[in-house]
Amino acid sequence: MTWTEMQPLLSQACWDTLYMVGWSTLIAVAGGLPLGILLVLTDRGGLLQNVVAQKVLGQVVNIARSMPFIILMVALMGFTRWITGTTIGREAAIVPLAIGAVPFFARLVETAVREVDGGLVEAVQAMGGNTWTIVRKVLVPESLPSLIASTTTTVVALIGYSAMAGTVGAGGLGDIAIRYGYQRFETQLMWITVAILAVVISLIQFAGDYAARSLHRRDGRSGPAPRLRLLKADAAAGETA
Template sequence: MSWAEMQPLLSQACWETLIMVGWSTLIAVAGGLPLGVLLVLTDRGGLLRNATVNKAVGVVVNLGRSLPFLILMISVLPFTRWVIGTTIGAEAMVVPLSIGAIPFLARLVETAVREVDGGLVEAVQAMGGSTWTVVRKALLPESLPSLIAGLTTTVIALIGYSAMAGTIGGGGLGDLAIRYGYQRFETSLMLVTIGVLIVIVTAVQLAGDLAARGASHRGRTSTTPRLRLLRPAAATEAS
C-alpha cells in the first residue's frame, strides 16, 4: 500500500482516536476527580469521615478497575446502544472508555490528594475554612502536579484502550490496524500505525511531564502567599 493510499485512512483513524480519547478524558475528569476526593474525605481521619460511604464508593471503584477492558466493552454494549443508539463507531466507544477511565482516575486522584501535608489542611480549618474551602484552597492546588501526572497516565491508558476498541468496530487507529494490518496483511500500514501510536503517546507523556513540572514549580513559589490569602477568604465564608 502506497503512502497516498495510507494517508486518508490514517487521518480518519487519528481523528476518531482523538474523539474517543478527548471525550473520554473529559468525562473521566468530571467523574473521577470528585470520586477520588470523596474517597479521601470520607476515609478514617477525613473531614467527612463516613465508613459506609467510603466502602460503597471503594467497592464501585474497585469493581470498575477489576474488569479487563475488552470484557467491559462487551458487557456494556446494551447500555452503549441505549445511550448512543449504536455500538459501532468512535462515538459509541466513548461510553465504555469513560466507564473504564473513571475508576482508574479516581484511584490516582485519591493517591495524589493523600500526599497533601495535613498541616496545611489543619491551618485552613483553624482559619475557619469549610470542607469545600479545604478542598478548593489546599487539597487540589497542593496536589496539582500529582493530579496532572495521574491524568497523563489516564490519557495514555485511554489511547491503549481506544486501540483495543478496534476489535469490536470502534474505529480509530486500532480498528485500522486490525482491518488492514491484520486481516489484509498490510504490514507496512500496521508498522505506520504503530509508529503513529508511539508518537502520540510520547507527545502526551512529554506534555504531561512539562505541565506537572510547571505546576510543581508554581506550587513551591506560591504556598506561602496562598496561606496568607486563605485567612480573608475563610473569614468571609465563616461570616
C-alpha cells in the first residue's frame, strides 16, 4: 500500500480517535469530578460524613474499575444500542469509553482532593463557609494541578482503550492497525499507526505535565497564607453584599 492510499485512511482514523477520546474525556470529567469529591466529603471526618454512602459509592467505583475494558464493551452492548441505535462506530464506542473512564477518573480526583491542606478547609469553615463554598473556593482550586495531571492520565488511558475498541468496529487508529496491519498483513501501515499513537500520547503528556508544573510553581510562589487572605477577602465581600 502506497502513502497516497494510506494518507486518507490515517487522517480519518486520527480524527475518529480524537473524536472518541475528546467526548469520552468530557463525560469522564463531568461525571468523575463530582463523584471523586463526594467520596472525600462523605468519608470519616468529611464535611458530609456518611460512612454507608461512602462505602456504597466506593464499592461501585471499585467494581467498575476492576472490569476489563473489552468485557465492559460487550456487557454494555444493549445499553449502547439503546443510547446510540448501534453497537459499532465511533459514537457507539463513546458509551463504554465514558462509562469506563468515570470511575477511573473519580479515584484520581479523590486522591488529588485528599492532598489539599486541611488548614485551609478549617479556616473557611471558621469564616462561616458552607460545603459548596469550600468545594468551590478551596478543594477544587487547591487540587487543580493534580486534577490536570489526573485528566492527562485519563486521556492517555482513553487513547489506549479507543485503540482496543477498534478491534470490535469502533473505528480509529486501532481499527486501522487490526484491519489493515494485522488482517491484511500491511505491516508498514501498522507500524505507522503505532508511531502516530506514540506521538499523540507524548504530546498530550507533555502538555498536561507543563500545565500542572506551571500551576505548581504559581501555587508555590503564593503559599497558603496569601491564599487564606484572599479567601478572607472573598468572605468579607460576601458579607458586605
